[in-house]
Amino acid sequence: MNHHGQGSNVRLWVALMQAQGTIAARASDRLEREAGIPLAWHDVLARLSFAPEGKMRMQELADALNLSRSGLTRLCDRIEQAGLIVRASCPSDRRGVHAVLTEEGSRKFNEAAPVFYAAVEEVLTAHLSEREQAAMRRALTKLIEANGGHMCWSLPVEEAV
């Protein structure tokens, strides 16, 4: 196909799949062990924490986390069961539902976030130079946009340092 052969392309594919898998598994283990919540729960709490008023529509949340609607419904069932979020009917459009962070959910996130940051540092950023990180972020963002995704992340407060 191209004059470099396909092996090189496949190598990049394999590296991407394997790196992501390994990194996510290790960070997930550490978060579960040290903060007592699954990575998926942290993702939800984090998104809500950085959202205005600590709430988001189910649909928004599903998109942000790359989950199907029903997948998010089930995930939120479990987190609500644990008391970290509640559902609230959306006032402006009563078809919609807000997932809202509770007091306890907020507390839990504040407890888990440092563990998560440390895990990301440990498995990801500690092994790459600033230049490598910047290059990788640029490349990954290109890939996301080229594939119809939207690299969205509500700015955490720490960014403003």
Place this chain on the structure above:
Amino acid sequence: MNHHGQGSNVRLWVALMQAQGTIAARASDRLEREAGIPLAWHDVLARLSFAPEGKMRMQELADALNLSRSGLTRLCDRIEQAGLIVRASCPSDRRGVHAVLTEEGSRKFNEAAPVFYAAVEEVLTAHLSEREQAAMRRALTKLIEANGGHMCWSLPVEEAV
């Protein structure tokens, strides 16, 4: 923690997770649509195709694919059911089991591989320059090794071009 704030680290994390998810989903869809097999099946067939005599121990295969042993057992159940592989007791150590590519499995792989290559090109390499690809592969390999993984991939024949 560091003077760049944690937001930057988290951005890289999110970009990695999202890019991998989007890319894998798109390639998986295309493979399923155009070749009629799930991505996980292709992974197994590909590994076997590039292994000596078209066979591998279950354990090896599980490691290569980042799957648990039982996960691979189940996956191989389905693929064997479809007639693309068979199991054979390992002669030298009768505890072990070989997954062996069948004629039909080999045929199916030869049909699916071009689709897979095209999909990788479409979702991944088409959007990155040679330099970007090389930089990314280096960085990802570092990450894999730093996290106790092993970036292993039997050389495809095409590599020797």
Place this chain on the structure above:
DNA sequence: AAAGATTGACGATTCAATCTTA
């Protein structure tokens, strides 16, 4: 006793169908 693989019970995710509201 330990290694390789499988099985049962379970958790998490998806698709298709359903329910409610716009």
Place this chain on the structure above:
DNA sequence: TAAGATTGAATCGTCAATCTTT
């Protein structure tokens, strides 16, 4: 009729226990 969300059935993966062979 369509959009937002949920539910039932099915798929896929994991952990712990089991079975066989070393």
